[in-house]
Amino acid sequence: MPRLLLALLCLGCGFRADAEVDPALLALNCLSCHREASAPAADVPALAGLSASQIRQDLLDFKYLRKPATLMSRIAKGFSDEELRAVADYLAQR
Amino acid sequence: MCELSRRRFLQALAVGGAGSLAACAGLPRKKTGGRVVVVGGGFGGATAAKTLGSLDAGLNITLVEPKARYITCPGSNWLFAGLTDLLRLSVDYRTLTEYYGIDLVTDSVESIERERRQLRLTSGRMLAYDRLILSPGIAFNWDSIAGYTPEVAELFPHAWQAGPQTVLLARQLHAMRRGGVVLIVAPPDPYRCPPGPYERASMMACWLSRHNPRGKIIILDPKRGFSKQALFEAGWRRHYRYGEADGLIEWHSLADNPITQLDAQGRTVISDFGDRFSGDVINIIPAQTAATLAVAAGLTDAGGWCPVEPKTSRSLFDEFIHVIGDAAHFSPMPKSAFAANSEAKACAMAVIGLLREVEVPTPSWLNVCYSLITPEHGISVAGVYALDAAQSLVAVAGAGGLSSPAISGSAELEAGYARSVYRNLLKDSFG
Numbered sequence: 001m002p003r004l005l006l007a008l009l010c011l012g013c014g015f016r017a018d019a020e021v022d023p024a025l026l027a028l029n030c031l032s033c034h035r036e037a038s039a040p041a042a043d044v045p046a047l048a049g050l051s052a053s054q055i056r057q058d059l060l061d062f063k064y065l066r067k068p069a070t071l072m073s074r075i076a077k078g079f080s081d082e083e084l085r086a087v088a089d090y091l092a093q094r
Numbered sequence: 095m096c097e098l099s100r101r102r103f104l105q106a107l108a109v110g111g112a113g114s115l116a117a118c119a120g121l122p123r124k125k126t127g128g129r130v131v132v133v134g135g136g137f138g139g140a141t142a143a144k145t146l147g148s149l150d151a152g153l154n155i156t157l158v159e160p161k162a163r164y165i166t167c168p169g170s171n172w173l174f175a176g177l178t179d180l181l182r183l184s185v186d187y188r189t190l191t192e193y194y195g196i197d198l199v200t201d202s203v204e205s206i207e208r209e210r211r212q213l214r215l216t217s218g219r220m221l222a223y224d225r226l227i228l229s230p231g232i233a234f235n236w237d238s239i240a241g242y243t244p245e246v247a248e249l250f251p252h253a254w255q256a257g258p259q260t261v262l263l264a265r266q267l268h269a270m271r272r273g274g275v276v277l278i279v280a281p282p283d284p285y286r287c288p289p290g291p292y293e294r295a296s297m298m299a300c301w302l303s304r305h306n307p308r309g310k311i312i313i314l315d316p317k318r319g320f321s322k323q324a325l326f327e328a329g330w331r332r333h334y335r336y337g338e339a340d341g342l343i344e345w346h347s348l349a350d351n352p353i354t355q356l357d358a359q360g361r362t363v364i365s366d367f368g369d370r371f372s373g374d375v376i377n378i379i380p381a382q383t384a385a386t387l388a389v390a391a392g393l394t395d396a397g398g399w400c401p402v403e404p405k406t407s408r409s410l411f412d413e414f415i416h417v418i419g420d421a422a423h424f425s426p427m428p429k430s431a432f433a434a435n436s437e438a439k440a441c442a443m444a445v446i447g448l449l450r451e452v453e454v455p456t457p458s459w460l461n462v463c464y465s466l467i468t469p470e471h472g473i474s475v476a477g478v479y480a481l482d483a484a485q486s487l488v489a490v491a492g493a494g495g496l497s498s499p500a501i502s503g504s505a506e507l508e509a510g511y512a513r514s515v516y517r518n519l520l521k522d523s524f525g
């Protein structure tokens with residue numbers, strides 16, 4: 001299908017433009033919740049110390065419902081695998 | 095379920111140690127000249143100033159806020175269940191000034207001289223800007239309910255800007271006669287914190303269930319439905335006998351016949367068609383618009399909110415002014431502290447891009463709003479937002495949505511996450 005038509009069909013129905021989201025900005029949004037955890041069981045887990053591949057694997061597992069989660073699946077489904085990889089790399093390098 | 099001890103709750107609420115800088119340590123810290131003034135030290139303004147300060151050490155960043163301490167609306171409903179107090183909901187701006195190089199001006203902006211790109215402060219001081227970020231929050235539409243004025247609101251508090259009114263409303267609830275009635279008059283869309291009135295009813299019911307079990311909360315709503323309705327109603331059924339004759343909460347949609355009048359003497363609210371509802375405690379949450387400053391500066395549309403270009407959050411009426419937070423029209427994102435924080439980050443990136451005259455990165459936004467039904471039952475709604483091909487803001491299809499009760503233990507887990515996310519968001523925004 002021609003690109004323009006695709007773009008028109010997408011209007012207003014929740015389809016994203018194909019530009020990849022900025023990983024640095026996305027990471028800032030993850031860090032609103034993922035800071036230090038003081039009571040490990042009850043708190044949002046901290047990401048510090050996790051490797052890029054661990055974070056990436058967790059995100060893909062959340063996205064494809066291989067890992068149960070109260071919240072993260074609802075977030076991870078909003079991004080392409082490539083975007084999840086990029087944000088995982090970014091967060092691990094921090 | 096409302097038996098969680100206050101102490102345990104407070105322990106969970108205490109803010110953790112230092113280390114706020116670490117989160118931003120890896121981001122490129124370049125230097126750009128430029129004067130950025132941020133107006134409003136709430137979740138949007140504080141996050142914008144902090145993000146600018148952590149991304150660009152060369153910027154000249156000023157934050158204008160009249161109050162020395164900010165009291166968060168998030169968490170303020172917990173007061174009704176006796177779980178917290180105003181002191182615990184307060185933050186100051188010390189970390190922003192000490193660690194992020196932000197100049198704090200404790201004053202309020204009287205007017206924006208858009209032509210000259212400068213602000214007139216109440217003290218008479220003038221402040222010039224290259225880029226202005228407004229996050230001034232909301233104002234109330236005092237015409238929406240006859241007889242409900244700012245003065246009357248000191249007796250029948252709205253408590254929709256956390257502070258003394260929140261404490262007053264909690265006192266009224268806690269002192270209510272046995273078997274008394276609380277009326278909550280919910281606002282029409284769009285308004286600050288869509289699940290807020292229903293979390294408030296939950297926390298009030300939590301109090302009543304222990305201290306005044308024959309009392310009742312009646313929500314009178316001008317809407318046909320509300321945020322997280324199915325989750326709230328399921329929770330109310332489970333904990334508060336919702337739907338039964340002696341239930342603690344009743345919800346009435348008055349979409350075709352909304353409340354339009356308050357008879358303060360008679361402690362009665364009156365609907366369009368003249369139906370009367372009397373209460374021992376009356377909490378009216380009026381219709382809302384963007385804050386007065388934004389309206390006076392000509393930055394609002396007919397609906398009363400500031401239309402913006404989502405990618406940069408630039409006002410459609412002034413290319414040097416960015417508007418974020420509750421005052422901005424960022425629909426379909428809700429007006430929440432979490433959303434204001436997310437909007438502020440994208441805005442800060444855009445402001446730096448515009449000042450450096452480089453491409454503004456492709457943003458995405460998140461929103462997650464938790465509510466407590468009891469101290470041990472939490473629920474949430476989430477959304478991922480992005481630009482579509484026409485550069486409009488859309489909720490990404492297939493992502494976001496409501497908590498799934500199918501996840502085992504989710505109610506308890508999410509009650510813990512609600513507190514943890516509150517604490518972390520506060521730290522992320524104010525340092």
Ligand SMILES: Cc1cc2nc3c(=O)[nH]c(=O)nc-3n(C[C@H](O)[C@H](O)[C@H](O)COP(=O)(O)OP(=O)(O)OC[C@H]3O[C@@H](n4cnc5c(N)ncnc54)[C@H](O)[C@@H]3O)c2cc1C
Pocket residue numbers: 133134135136137138139158159160161164166167168169170171201202203204229230231232253254255256286287290385387418419420421429430431432433434462463464
């Ligand atoms: C009961 C309740 C519960 C809530 N719970 C949650 C929740 O759990 N999670 C969530 O995400 N959100 C919640 N919210 C919503 C949240 O409080 C708002 O969305 C958030 O505060 C918006 O941030 P803001 O920066 O736009 O505005 P505000 O936080 O209102 O900040 C605006 C600031 O601007 C200042 N200001 C205004 N005019 C001027 C001027 N002329 N000059 C200088 N300064 C000015 C004000 O003093 C104020 O400090 C809740 C709201 C309520 C009422």
